[in-house]
Amino acid sequence: MSEGLHSVTITKAEDLGLERTRFGMRDCAAIYFTADQKEGKPVDVRTRLVKSLQPESSLGKLLTALAVPFGDTFDLNVLVGVKCKVVIQQKVRDGQTYASIAAILKARQRAGRR
Numbered sequence: 001m002s003e004g005l006h007s008v009t010i011t012k013a014e015d016l017g018l019e020r021t022r023f024g025m026r027d028c029a030a031i032y033f034t035a036d037q038k039e040g041k042p043v044d045v046r047t048r049l050v051k052s053l054q055p056e057s058s059l060g061k062l063l064t065a066l067a068v069p070f071g072d073t074f075d076l077n078v079l080v081g082v083k084c085k086v087v088i089q090q091k092v093r094d095g096q097t098y099a100s101i102a103a104i105l106k107a108r109q110r111a112g113r114r
Helices: 058-065
Strands: 004-021 024-036 042-050 083-093 096-106
Touching (some): 042 096
Antiparallel strands (some): 024 042
């Protein structure tokens, strides 16, 4: 996916189970965002996050940005079908260039819609 702002739909939420992070073993998930590119082919970008509902966590910030209500528990599959915008930055790691999500923004409502 090219750098810049893209309209996307969350198409998949995947439970990754326990994974090693820089903070030790954590319960993780992957969220897949899909955009239609000019060629007409859908393009996915994935973000991996720890399944923590603390307001300062990546998942907490994602749910807050999308105005998705959550409490002490949350079903990730509720996110599937949510439309939003993502800001993509290109990053290089080990000589490979990949798309990274720099920001997630709630899709604006069109006038007259609720």
